[in-house]
Amino acid sequence: MNFNLKIWRQKNSSTPGKFVDYSVKDIAEDTSFLEMLDILNEELIAKNEEPVAFDHDCREGICGMCSLHISGEPHGPKRKVTACQLFMRSFKDGESITVEPWRAEPFPVIKDCIVDRSAFDRIIQAGGFVSASTGSAPDGNAIPIPKKDADLAMDAASCIGCGACVAACKNSSAMLFVAAKVSHLAHLPQGKVERKERVLNMVAQMDKEGFGSCSNTYACEAECPKGISVAHIGFLNKEYLKASLS
Amino acid sequence: MVLDAKIPEGPIEKKWYNHKFNLKLVNPANRRKHRIIVVGTGLAGGAAAASLGEMGYEVVAFAYQDSARRAHSIAAQGGINAAKNYRNDGDSVYRLFYDTVKGGDYRAREANVYRLAELSVNIIDQCVAQGVPFAREYSGYLDNRSFGGAQVSRTFYARGQTGQQLLLGAYSALARQVGLGTVKMNARHEVLDIVVIDGRARGVIVRDMVTGEIERHSGDAVVLATGGYGNAYYLSTNAKGCNTTAIWRAYKRGAFFGNPCFVQIHPTCIPVSGDHQSKLTLMSESLRNDGRVWVPMKKDDPRKPNDIPEEERDYYLERRYPAFGNLVPRDVASRAAKLECDNGRGVGASKMAVYLDFADAIKRQGKAKIEEKYGNLFDMYQEITDENPYEVPMRIYPAVHYTMGGLWVDYNLMTTLPGLFAAGEANFSDHGANRLGASALMQGLADGYFVLPSTLSGYIGGTDLPKVSTDAPEFAEAEKDVRDKIDRLMSVKGDKSVDYFHKHLGKILWDKVGMGRNEAGLKEAISEIRELREDFWKNVRVLGDTNELNQSLEKAGRVADFFELAELIAIDALHRRESCGGHFREESQTEDNEAKRDDENFSYVAAWEFKGLNEQPELHKEELTFEYCKPSQRSYK
Incomplete structure (x- = not known):
């Protein structure tokens, strides 16, 4: 060819x-x-x-x-x-x-075609984790997690952080990337303790990096190589609202 | 020099416990005064950097990718072993230990392997706590699957993306420490040399891959967690950037290299399709839980796989190894596939492939169940080959996947260069001559989360480490070496690309230091590698500037080191006149083509000492003693 x-x-x-x-x-x-x-x-x-x-x-x-x-x-x-x-x-x-x-x-x-995506790292550093220091963990089966929740968390966690969602968006919004991490951790009991700070800090960092707003065109989902659903963005908005009001 | 593995005294189940008590400690308030350099931030390096940061050390970490989340640990698919015995099927720490020593064909150190099996249970707990979304049963408890070389179900998994999820766990822990300021992360930085002062590793020379700037970094200890060297073969399942540079520089600075010829060739990869191919893609070993491997009984059978009736198929693994069937260890499965293809029963256009068939599993469990277990792998296969594996059997063939060899380390994971530690695939320690599936993730995380935090503290607490300045002459000398090498590469101005040389080097290794090795071929390989290396330094063409991002320069530096390493792989393979694990010497096989080990003469770790370029390296032997797992000829029949 x-x-x-x-x-x-x-x-x-x-x-x-x-x-x-x-x-x-x-x-x-x-x-x-x-x-x-x-x-x-x-x-x-x-x-x-x-x-x-x-x-x-x-x-x-x-x-x-x-x-x-x-x-x-x-x-x-x-x-x-x-x-x-x-x-x-x-x-x-x-x-x-x-x-x-x-x-x-x-x-x-x-x-050429290489860009700097360190903004994504800084968003994760702002809160995309569970603060479980090495050595502090209970037995793995001490925390049963309904299969449905584990599967949902896994769907969100499969994000590869490539940035296609941002590149696809006319506003350069990073909402799908942030939503995937927030949703992954908020669906698991381990992530619930820090869920409020997490969503507030990650969104604040996202804004600080200069990513734009979401205007629901769903281009991010269409272009996501892992097919991450925009439903997570709805979840992120709900998490953010709840955290802001409490 | 006599190699001292520093194996602690006492019964095997008490060694690590006692050793941790005997190791020196560093007071929490003093830890921030000690800087630790971590090179590579995959599972081993990322876990180590995060854990050391949590303890309070000042950590400086480096990665060649643009983020720690991209390390090649991410590509591990099938799972991670742990001796939890959640299945009630007779598993135990001792059994995982035994399986790993046996699977490694009795060429690993018992004490290290026992510790690995012991720590496996803590790893699962740690990862669950971080929010790693492992597969669950409907009860909400953790699910398991089986892997090669084991008769119990002890593999934990997150769909076919276990490596990704574990790496993202370690990455998130690392990100937290970066945010807290205990870890300084340097992405797009490549370590090009190790700085030795008063006989100890005290720093590194690094190239900023964006600006081209050469930097000096000092510290109290250096950890190399830079992965394996499978890319020496050009085509492998490794990421394109995986390289040997840091561990090779360490070797040239005095760290011994252990068992370089132990290279794992994985049985289930998508076959090579043409000269343009830049890498090979693995199809997880977990597929062998449900897939059946076969070839046509007839040689050169032109029929499509689904047109070949059951009685004209040879399920050769089930036939030859009834006890383990399709789940024999990787080295055994790879050699068996090669044997079938060499005998003319290979399939596909190249005839260098065998079938991995899911028809029975789909009939038994339904398509939905298979899709749930392996959906992403099936999709990937279809993407690459344009064939639907739900309908036509997959075609697979072995490919270079993992290197059991690496820097020689003692029980503390310290190399023969004091203050220099090696973790994960970069060291040689736990897998002997063959690694079992789902054990690489286990080892990387055991080293990073649990072993190094103790042993590195022991070193720092027990060693007088005067402050060093990056103005010291040793830094200047190492920096000059790095600059000279870059200048030399840029000034050749030849007429052949780096890839041209890399592909040729890979072909020599694959043909003569691959799945079957013999004395004549290995000797040829050594002289061919030398000739090609000379040609490289006379005719390589590296374009662009040194003071900006330059991917050709990065590749050229890595391939230059692969040339030197390739020779050592062949030298080691030539000296080891036995077959064991992934190392198959054609002179040493049984009548039915099984590997024949020679415990009388080769029950040792070969640790090579650098003596100068073009000089024969010096062989040091660490004799292996087996107090618990008595070596027997491995049988999976």
Whole structure:
């Protein structure tokens, strides 16, 4: 398969970037999107041109490192996959594809398609945990948890922190990311003790980082590679309201 | 030098208890005066950094990813073992200990393994308390599944994402400490050398991967929790960034390297599909709970799997190993798959694959149940191969997955370089020659949450550690080494990419230091690796600048270290003229192709000492004694 690529190139955070056109040829359909970029990069190196920088690590859809905006959608056209698990068979032969970094003010571009997502870490540091220091735990079965609650918590906990929800949102809202963590911990008895402080502190940090508000377009859920439901955002709002009023 | 493993006296079930009492302590008020450097923040490093921070130490942590939440521990799928005996099926600390020593083919240290089994129960408690959403039964109690090499159900899991959930648990504990100011987290930083002052590890040289700045950091102790070195093989289930650099630098600074040839090749991975492939994807071992492995009876059978009738299929694991069936340990399952493919019964386009079939399980339990247990794995398989595993059997083949070898450590997890500790996959300690499934998560967390907080305190409390300055000549010298290496890589200006060399190195290792190894092949491998390394230093092309983010430079530095390590893997494999665990020497096998161990001559840990590049490293032996698990030829029949 052949493709025309339009890729965002930016030397560093202080230099303006621009789209550059490339083309790749004879790509096998079972090549992953990142492997297609690997092939392009090998060609660029052969031509003495600097390869395209992009974040990636596990390449099996779980680490959340890859973060490419592909033809207008975070992680590309296919639902519920990360860019590393997107295969070229999902595109048409000869198709033109644009590749750019996440576009959101709290995620500044570092180079080419790499952005700085440390704002997410700071939100978790503000309260996305249970304060259970090592050594203080009772027996695992001392806290029975209804299967339904455990499953719900697990649904929320499967967030990989990639930031596609923010990139998909016209307001760069991080509500789905924050909601997933708040919901995960509030559905478990272990997380109930600190639930009020948690939601207040995490939301405060989210606002401080400059993420926008939620306007219920559900683009975040549609683009989330793990299919995390916007129902968690409703839950977050309820948690926040309850904590603010008490 | 005589290797002293510092195994405590007394009966095995009392060793850790007594040792903790005998270790020196550091007064809570004094802990903040001691800075500890933690390199790598996956399960072992993240858990250690968080726990040490909670105790009050000043912790400085480094990770090459953009966040501690991305470490490759996250990719572990199936589960974590713990000797809870919640199933009432005869499990105990002693049985987990026994299974692990046996599973490791009697090449692990008994005292360490016993401690690991003992701590396994605390890990589950700790993780539950953090809010890790383990799978539950309808009663609300914790659920379990079975894993290879065990006849009890002791594996705790969170769907097929156990590693992710445990890592997020450790990450959240770490995040809490970062917020409290006890841990300073440095993401996108790569440690490039260890600084040794007066014979002790006292600091690291680090490259800020965004600005390219080279930094000096000093401390009272250094912990390396940097994972394994499977990426030396290029294609592996490791993340693309996993590397050997920190532990290799440590080796060159005086830490011995233990059992480098013990590399685990995992039986159930998605087969290689073409030259463009950049990594291999694991399909969790937990699938072997319900999936049945088979090949067609006939060689080169052209039929589709569902057209091959039951009586023309060979469920070779069930046939050869009736007691354990599809749940034999990984090394046994991998070799069996290779044997079937070598005999011409492989399937798929490449003929280098076997089937893992769920048809019976779906018939028995229903599709919904299978989907609940393995849904995300089935989805991933379908994404990659474009085949529906609910309808067609999966195709699987072994791939490099985990390295049992690593820096040699004593019972305190300290390397032969005083003040330098190694935890998790980066050390060699607990898995012998083969790791059992669901034991890597267990070991990483045991080391991080429970072992290091005690033993590191013991070291700091019992050692006179004068303050060191980053202006010391040792820092300047180490920094110069790092800068020189970067300059050298940039100035080659050759005509071949880093990946070109890495792929070739990987092919040499896979072909000659892979699932089957022999003397002639290993000797060839050593000379081919040397030739290719010379070529690398003459012809590699690294573009871009050193003073900004440069992924080619990062890769080049890592591959340069893989070249040196690859030679040591082959040297170790050549010297060990026995088959054990993941190390299969073709010269040492039984008539029915089972591995033949040689306890008389090789019942030791091979700890290698660096003697200079192109010099033969010196072999030190830690003899292994088995007081509790008497070595026998491993049988899973």
